[in-house]
Amino acid sequence: QVYMVESGGGVVQPGRSLRLSCAVSGLVYGLHWVRQAPGKGLEWIAHISYDGSRKYYADSVQGRFTISRDNSKNTLDLQMNSLRAEDTAVYYCASDPGFDNNGFYSGYFDFWGQGTPVTVSS
Amino acid sequence: IVLTQPPLASPVTLGQRASISCRSSQSLVHSSGSTTLSWVQQRPGQPPRLLIYHISERLSGVPDRFSGSGAGTDFTLEISSVEAEDAGVYYCMQATQFPITFGQGTRLDIK
Numbered sequence: 329q330v331y332m333v334e335s336g337g338g339v340v341q342p343g344r345s346l347r348l349s350c351a352v353s354g355l356v357y358g359l360h361w362v363r364q365a366p367g368k369g370l371e372w373i374a375h376i377s378y379d380g381s382r383k384y385y386a387d388s389v390q391g392r393f394t395i396s397r398d399n400s401k402n403t404l405d406l407q408m409n410s411l412r413a414e415d416t417a418v419y420y421c422a423s424d425p426g427f428d429n430n431g432f433y434s435g436y437f438d439f440w441g442q443g444t445p446v447t448v449s450s
Numbered sequence: 451i452v453l454t455q456p457p458l459a460s461p462v463t464l465g466q467r468a469s470i471s472c473r474s475s476q477s478l479v480h481s482s483g484s485t486t487l488s489w490v491q492q493r494p495g496q497p498p499r500l501l502i503y504h505i506s507e508r509l510s511g512v513p514d515r516f517s518g519s520g521a522g523t524d525f526t527l528e529i530s531s532v533e534a535e536d537a538g539v540y541y542c543m544q545a546t547q548f549p550i551t552f553g554q555g556t557r558l559d560i561k
Contacts, residue, residue: 360550362498369539369554369555370490370492370541370543371552372550372551375548384548384549387549420497420498422498424545427482431482432480432482432483432484432504433480433481433482433484433486433545434484434486434545435480435484435486435488435545435546436486436488436503436504436543437488437500438500438503439500440497440498440499440500441497443497
């Protein structure tokens with residue numbers, strides 16, 4: 329069983345920065361951030377591979393957000409710069425198990441955190 | 451890749467079967483050979499929770515009333531006998547290529 333706990337959310341003015349963290353217990357491989365705007369659906373925004381060598385971003389956050397991880401501390405971070413009103417959402421961290429023993433990619437999020445809310449408003 | 455779901459499932463009563471569809475704009479076969487179509491449940495006020503992965507594999511601990519099927523670009527989540535706790539929004543998701551995408555979500559109401 330893996331437990332994931334996000335922190336760092338809050339209210340921030342447009343144009344400012346915020347850093348989210350996710351504490352992870354247990355062995356995980358791929359890590360992701362997914363957000364959900366109020367009353368809306370789920371939006372994947374960033375992925376980082378186990379060793380941190382590969383990172384992918386949604387177009388909506390590319391160039392403004394940076395994902396990172398520290399496996400020695402079992403933490404995942406999301407540095408959010410130049411925040412906009414449309415970044416207002418609950419932010420979830422999630423894990424994927426990577427590739428199985430047969431070489432098949434998992435492509436699913438087996439564990440999720442409880443989420444941390446971010447409000448961008450003046 | 452765009453995943454299309456109906457916004458609302460047909461209302462069901464307790465014990466009835468529910469079915470939710472998901473259509474993909476292209477094949478979801480990953481270069482490794484797996485099909486990365488999964489189903490995620492979100493109950494009101496709760497975080498998302500994985501139910502089904504690789505089209506039809508049920509995550510450990512998920513009740514066997516949940517099943518997934520499909521191939522190509524058309525997929526279905528079925529709940530054989532709906533219970534009150536199944537009310538919520540269901541999302542299909544693909545991770546075959548980046549950006550990872552979710553369907554818009556289908557809300558299941560229980561009469």
